Amino acid sequence: MRDIIFRGKCIDNNGRWVYGSYIFSPGSHMIREHKDMSRTWSVIPETVGQFTGFIRNDEIYEGDICDTHTRLGKCVVKFESGMFKINGLSLCTFAGKLEVIGNIHDHRNMLGGEVY
Numbered sequence: 001m002r003d004i005i006f007r008g009k010c011i012d013n014n015g016r017w018v019y020g021s022y023i024f025s026p027g028s029h030m031i032r033e034h035k036d037m038s039r040t041w042s043v044i045p046e047t048v049g050q051f052t053g054f055i056r057n058d059e060i061y062e063g064d065i066c067d068t069h070t071r072l073g074k075c076v077v078k079f080e081s082g083m084f085k086i087n088g089l090s091l092c093t094f095a096g097k098l099e100v101i102g103n104i105h106d107h108r109n110m111l112g113g114e115v116y
Contacts (some may be wrong), residue, residue, distance in 0.1 A: 005051040006031060007061055008043030009105060022048055047105045052077060052084040054091055058100040060084075065102045065110050068094050074111060076104055 006022035008031050009015050018041045020033040029045040049062035060066065064077045068086060075086040084091045091098075102110050 002053065003034060005034070006048055007051070008041075008045075008049070009047040011042045011044055013041060018043065022050075049077075049103075050079065052091055054084075054098070056096075056098045056100065060091070060098065060100055061103070063104050064100050065104060065107060066094075066098045067101050069097045069099065070094070074101065076111065 004021075005019055007017050007019045008022070008029065010018055018031045018033065020031045020035075023030040023032055023040070029043050029048060030040050031043050031048075033039040033041075047063070049064070052060045052062065054060040056066075060077060062077055062079050062084065065074055066077060066086060067074050072087050077091065078085055080088075086094060086098075101107075104111075
């Protein structure tokens, strides 16, 4: 069984990325660290993204900007119709070709403005 890991940017820790379990309740979005279960951070809801299970040059998360090294160029990883996709195609389509070059929260300018 694999861990389901999320990441999000902290509200109260200089916008640092934190990784772990996503906890949601009305008006509250938090990530509890897997390494230290006593550490729970409030996160900016729009920045929460799930780990895809793919690792290339880095772990690939929902919201990452990847270079596909194909004619598609740079694309955003999204979760759609029950699977992780890039440009409407399954992440598996790009096996071995993806390179994480940023994310939509820290590097919006990489895609010329429009990201979703």
